Amino acid sequence: MKNIINYVQEEKASFSDKAFREIDSLVLSQLAYLYFDGFVPDLEECAESITLGSIDGKRNKEKLYQNTRDSIKNRKLLQACVSSPRFGDIKINFYVNKLDYIKEKQFSAVTFLLSDDTAYTAFRGTDATFVGWKEDFNMAFSNSIPSQEESVFYLNRVGKLFSGSLKVGGHSKGGNLAVYGAMKCKSYIKNRITDIYSHDGPGFRKEIFDSHEYCQIKNRIRQSIPQSALIGMLLEHHEKYVVVKSRRIGIMQHDPFSWLVNGDDFQYEEQIDNMAVYANRVLQEWLDSLNDENRERFVDTLYSVIKATGAKSFSDLTEEWWEKVPAALDAIRGTDEETKHFVLQTIRTLIIMSVRNLHLELK
Numbered sequence: 001m002k003n004i005i006n007y008v009q010e011e012k013a014s015f016s017d018k019a020f021r022e023i024d025s026l027v028l029s030q031l032a033y034l035y036f037d038g039f040v041p042d043l044e045e046c047a048e049s050i051t052l053g054s055i056d057g058k059r060n061k062e063k064l065y066q067n068t069r070d071s072i073k074n075r076k077l078l079q080a081c082v083s084s085p086r087f088g089d090i091k092i093n094f095y096v097n098k099l100d101y102i103k104e105k106q107f108s109a110v111t112f113l114l115s116d117d118t119a120y121t122a123f124r125g126t127d128a129t130f131v132g133w134k135e136d137f138n139m140a141f142s143n144s145i146p147s148q149e150e151s152v153f154y155l156n157r158v159g160k161l162f163s164g165s166l167k168v169g170g171h172s173k174g175g176n177l178a179v180y181g182a183m184k185c186k187s188y189i190k191n192r193i194t195d196i197y198s199h200d201g202p203g204f205r206k207e208i209f210d211s212h213e214y215c216q217i218k219n220r221i222r223q224s225i226p227q228s229a230l231i232g233m234l235l236e237h238h239e240k241y242v243v244v245k246s247r248r249i250g251i252m253q254h255d256p257f258s259w260l261v262n263g264d265d266f267q268y269e270e271q272i273d274n275m276a277v278y279a280n281r282v283l284q285e286w287l288d289s290l291n292d293e294n295r296e297r298f299v300d301t302l303y304s305v306i307k308a309t310g311a312k313s314f315s316d317l318t319e320e321w322w323e324k325v326p327a328a329l330d331a332i333r334g335t336d337e338e339t340k341h342f343v344l345q346t347i348r349t350l351i352i353m354s355v356r357n358l359h360l361e362l363k
Contacts, residue, residue: 001247002261004030005073008080008087011264015086015116020167022222022242023266025120025197027087028112029171030077030256032122034064036110040095043157049091049113053082073257089115094158097124098150104135105146109154109177111162118165118194121158123151123181125172125201139176140287140295143205147173151181159189167195169222171256175201179221183213196221198239200254226253227269228276243269 004027015024039055041047055061056078064078065071081087091113098107108124126135138145155168166189168178175198182196196217208214223241228250245260245267246253253259260267287295 003247003257003259004261005076005080005257007261007264008077008084011084011086013086014089015114015118018086018264020114020116020118020120020195021265022197022224023261023264024086025167025169025195025222026171026199026224026256026259027077027081028120028122029125029169029174029197029199030074031081031112032108032110032124032170032174033068034074034078035066035068035097036064036092036095037097039064040092040110043094043096043154046161047093049093051088052078052090052092053088055092056082069255070257094121094154094161096150096154100146103146104138105150106135107147107150107177109151111158113162118167119158119162120167120169121155121178123154123168123170123174123177125170125174135173139202139205142292143207144180147177148180148184151177152184155181155185155189159185159192164192166193167197168193169195169197169199170201171199172201172254175199175223176204179217180204182217182220183208183211190216193217193220198223199256200225224266225272226259227271228253228273242266243272245269 004023007023008027011018036055039058039061040050055064065074068074081090092110093113094109094111096107096109098105100106106126110122110124112120112122114120135145135147155166159166168182169175170178178196179198179201182190182193185193198221201223218239221239223239224244225241226246227243228246246255246258247260248255248258
């Protein structure tokens with residue numbers, strides 16, 4: 001079973017010979033997860049773009065893969081790109097990486113300059129930090145989150161520095177940021193954006209879809225999701241999507257390396273799985289049962305318990321986890337009785353909805 005690494009290894013045509021497509025977007029969106037700090041010029045440097053090959057040749061290149069979810073596959077992907085007739089001459093610039101625990105913001109973006117004189121801006125999805133996940137959950141009760149506003153600033157800045165046609169995209173939250181940034185950026189830049197790619201990216205609150213700004217770009221959005229989509233079906237979606245076959249199951253299909261490839265394109269399914277429909281229906285019904293205030297209260301309470309452990313990422317939490325349990329328990333005990341009751345009732349409601357909908361699904 002082949003994936004995007006195999007695609008990069010086997011595709012010989014340049015972007016001038018074969019047009020940019022959805023699978024190319026996923027490759028570059030995955031590269032955006034690498035930590036290019038100190039390797040790629042940042043947005044304010046106005047320095048010369050550098051090649052992917054020059055990055056791979058650095059002595060300290062192992063830093064690229066720090067805290068990435070699958071360092072082995074990410075390493076193979078970059079090396080395949082460096083040796084590829086299609087990706088090898090790509091240049092890279094305008095890197096940004098911001099993590100703010102106070103503002104609950106996790107944002108990163110980078111721009112790839114392609115051989116056909118166009119550019120692709122890739123927004124990083126949610127990383128392994130808890131603040132990144134917290135920001136994702138904030139979408140459930142906020143019309144905009146800090147990373148979305150950063151995506152607008154970033155595209156406005158890149159649009160001034162690069163005068164050609166632009167494509168934008170990302171995986172997971174990165175796909176959401178690509179849509180939001182394209183929607184909100186300045187008109188003269190928006191008009192140069194030819195395609196917007198969201199790979200299993202969450203949607204938006206319904207108010208977004210009623211806006212004139214969304215209507216301006218909706219026909220340029222290319223949404224792709226795996227057959228057991230969960231992340232990519234969160235919140236509301238009004239755009240069409242294609243379903244990609246994955247070799248994994250459940251939420252693990254969110255992993256781009258699990259998406260199957262046939263030749264120079266994805267392997268597609270006709271529709272998402274029934275259980276994915278069920279899971280998304282339950283989550284949406286649960287969210288609809290909570291107003292914005294209660295959504296925020298629930299998310300903030302759970303996050304405060306995690307913060308009490310001192311862990312900044314999932315790896316922090318799992319490392320010597322038994323030492324962190326007392327701090328988490330103290331945080332729970334310190335929560336007032338009304339909040340405890342609210343959280344337990346909210347979880348109970350989710351369970352009841354799950355059982356009821358499962359019964360209907362089986363019938």
